[in-house]
Amino acid sequence: MLHTLEEEEPRLEEAYENLRLIREVMERSTKHSSLSGVSGLLVGTWAVIGVLLTRYYAYGSAELTLKANHVWILAAIWLAVLFCSVLTDFLMNKRAAAEVGKHVFSSLGARLIQAAAPGFTLGSVFTIYLLATGMISHIWGFWMLSYGLAICAVGLFSVRPVIFLGWSFLLAGAVTLFLPPISGLWMMGVTFGAFHICYGVFTGITRREW
Template identity: 35%
Template sequence: MAATPLRNGNPTVTLHERAEANLRFIRDTMERATLFTAVPGWGMVAVGLTAGVAVVLAALQPTLWRWLLVWIGEAVLALTIGATTMWRKARRQDHSLASAAARRFFFAFVPPLVVGSLLSVVLVRHGAYDLLPGTWLLLYGTGVTAAGAFSVRVVPLLGLAFLLLGSVTLFLPLPLTHWAMAFGFGALHVGFGLVIARKYGG
C-alpha cells in the first residue's frame, strides 16, 4: 500500500521520503559530533610554504648541525601556525578543542610526534643525519594517519602519502632527502591543505 502523500509547502513528500530525510539529518549530526573537523586547510598551506623556505635554507647550511637547527625552527613555526589556525577554525565553527572528538584526534596525533623527537635525539647522537628525514616523514605520517581516523576522510589519505614517501626516503642519501622533504612537508601540505580549505570550510 503506497504511503499517503503529505503536503509540505509546494512539494508533495511521502512518509518514506520524510523518514529518509530525518535519518540523513541524524546521521550527519552524529558524524559531526564524532569527527574532528577543525583541521585547518589554510594553515596546512601556510605550513607547506614555510617548509619550502626551510628546504632552501637548510640546503645552504655549511654544517649538518646548522641544517638540523633550520628544521627544528621550521618544526616550531609549523606547530605554532597549525595550533593557531586550528583554534581559529574551531572557534569559527563553534567547536570546542576540548570535545571528545578533539581529544581522540590529539591523543592519536601527538604520541608519534613525541616518538619522532626522541628518535631524532638518538640519531643525532650517533651521527645518523641521513636517517632523520625519513624518520620525520614516517612518524608524522603515522600521527596524521592515526588522527585521521577521527577526522574528515582526506586527512588519513595525507598520512598514507607521508608514510609512502617516508619509506622511500629512509633509503635515500642525504642530498636527495632535500627533495623528499620539499615534496612531503611542502607540496603535500599545500595540495591537501587546499582540498581541506575548499571542501571543509577553511
C-alpha cells in the same frame, strides 16, 4: 515483556537500524578536517622555507652532505618550522572554534593530541638516536614515517583526506629511507611542503574550510 516470534524480526531490524543511525551521526559529528585550507598552505610554506634554509646553511655547497658542525643549524631550522606549524594550526583551529562559540581546547582536541602523540614521540626518539649515532643526515625518511603515523592516527577522528595524507607520508618516508641524504631533503620539500599545500588547496576548495 514477551513477544511472538513474528514480532521479533521487525524489532531486531529496527534495533540494527537505530544502531546504524547512532554510529553514522556520531561519526559525522566528531569528524573535522583538523587542518584547514590556510593551515595546509602555511604549514607547507614553512616546510619549503625550512628545506631551502637547510640546503644553503646546513649542507656543504660542494659535497652536498650534511656537515657535522651544522647539526645545530639543522636542529634550529626544523624546530622553528615545527614551532611555526603548530602555532599556525593552533591559531587557525582557535579561529574556527571562535566562529561557532566553542573553545579551542575541546574534548575532541584532546583526543587528537592523544592520537598524534605516539607518532611525534617516535619522531623525537629517532632524532635523538640518529644524533647520538652520527647518522642525522638520514633523518628525513624517519620524520616522514613518524609524521605519517601521527596523521593516520588523527585521521581516525577526522575526514578521509587526512588519512590519505598520512598514508602518503608513510609511503614517501619508506622510499626516502633508501635515497641519499640530499635527495631526502628534496623529498622533505615534496612531502612536508607540496603535500601540505596540495592538501590545503583541496580542503579549501572541496570542503570550503579555509
